[in-house]
Amino acid sequence: MKIIILFVLVCVLGIWSLFLGFTDISVTEVFSMSESQSLVMAVSRIPRLAAVIIAGASMSICGVIMQQMTHNRFVSPTTAGTMDAAALGIMLSMLIFPDGGTYQRLSVSLAVTLGASAVFMTLAERIKFKNLVFVPLLGIIFGNILDSVTTFIGLQFNVVHSMASWLQGDFSSVMQGNYELMYISVPLLAVTYFYADRFTLMGMGKSFAVNLGMNYANMFRLGLVVTSCVTSVIVLTVGMIPFVGLIVPNIISILFGDNLRKTLPLTALAGSAFLLACDILGRSVMYPYEVSVSVMVGIIGGAVFLYLILGRRLNAG
Amino acid sequence: MRDNVKLVLLSVLSAACILLFLFYDSGSDLSFILPERGAKAGAMVITGIAVAYSAVIFQTISFNRILTPSVMGFDAVYLFLQTTALFIFGSGGFMMVNEVFNFGISAAALMLFTFFLYRLIFVRNGNVFFLMLVGVVMWTLFRSLTVFMQMLIDPNEFAVVQDAMFASFNNVRVDLLGVSAAVIIAVALYCIPMFRKLDVMLLGREHAVSLGIAYDNLVKRSLIVITLLVAVSTALVGQMTFLGIIVSNLAYESMKTYKHSYVIACSALYSVIAIVGGQFVIERVFYFNITVSVVINFVGGLYFMYLLTKESK
16 A cells, blocks of 8 residues: 555656646646657657655665665665765776776776775674764765865876766756666666565664574675665765665655565655655756755755754664 | 974975965966965864864863764754754845855854853753763664754755755865955954963862853853854864864873963864865875865764773773
């Protein structure tokens, strides 16, 4: 039932998104579109919709997995430095392969992200922390450090400006032909659904999971690879988008609990819906100009997150 | 080594940094290069002092050595206020033209935020890590809001005032420098009689109250001081998130006393050395094309992680 409601929500927002924009296309014209209208649909609107849906779903799922891996509600691609690592990797790839294609970019970015995530996740596992918010705090600082390395190198090679505009999370440049890489996320997300029960176990603690006969180290590695890969792909194609992986999983967990087999699809749909709503808002608020989705997410997500932590709704986590 | 001797040595070192910065490789035509470098050095010294001063006082009143105003998002709020003012009044508005007035309004608005933090820190008495997380999230929130406002503003108009709003060491405005220096000196003088009371405060709330300190009053006054100092340093050069943490903790380590007069002087000197010396080394020795704040964020970030892990044990 919940899943149907969310699915309908995504569909409604999706249709809204398709018919929003400078070129006037109304819903009634779907079957009688002029040539230019159908071109706009095929080249720009539909790719954009697909990109938003995939990005929203995959960032939320990444958040869930990272939260299970660290047993910590506040960890996500933004609060563990994962996005900053991906950005650093992309910049390095621009310097190593100035004329490199997408796959070279992705491989360098993935290598850096994997390394950084491995360091951080191991650190989070090792430290015996008393406090729930300690790990994300460490992660945010870790991200700041990576970011200053990126800025430093970028300034030396004069690529800061192109980096800045590239990394600003934004769907306005998504076109047919430059976003298809994002589909890599889909099979990866399917894999996480296949292993959903094991990730649920992982969230209950290492000793508990090992006692039940789970190969913890292998699952840990799988989680690292999936989250790093998905994050790299998203940063590479649409840039950095804060908070989605943090807020959506938490709201779903508050509402529906932690059985991932049941909640993973909900989380994915809710992530898509949230990002779609932010994208639509960003496109409407100063129409015909656009406010980038990362700004909208930063404002809405920041406010929601503050409400969540100040309201102490997450204390039980 | 006695504390006084250390302070003298640090003063000599920071004076040397400033002189090096001013005169190294200056050529013969001093009249051209000195005013520019002088303004830059002045801005750095003022910022350094403001950051160190506000960090130490903030740490005393929050009973914690890893909190600073920047970590709590003060600077981001300041920039947001500036942008909002620009949005409402426009670049030709009185607020943008009259810097003193602008400063006054911004500082007043920042006080509201301070009041919110005050409730959060002292009334709620939440734990430190929780507070820091709130601070970091507020930082992101206000940064996004600022960018959003900037997008709403006419780009031409924005370009006119951009430099004024986000001045860096490379672009110091002399008129603003005068105001800032005046505010810093006034605040510094105002604080000196407070130092002894702050020393007592280190004993904890109960002890301080029983020793005759008007505790809440002192906290409020300190917060006002901190607000002014943050507004000044952010207006002058922008954000330097981790500088306050580095210099204050260095000062605690190197001074044998807990007296604020010593600790604050010491951390201010460290701060000047870090900024002026750092800028000199980066700019003229390595010829790197960056401001020192990037390096400070890198080094400071690592140090902060170290402090956090130490603290959590």
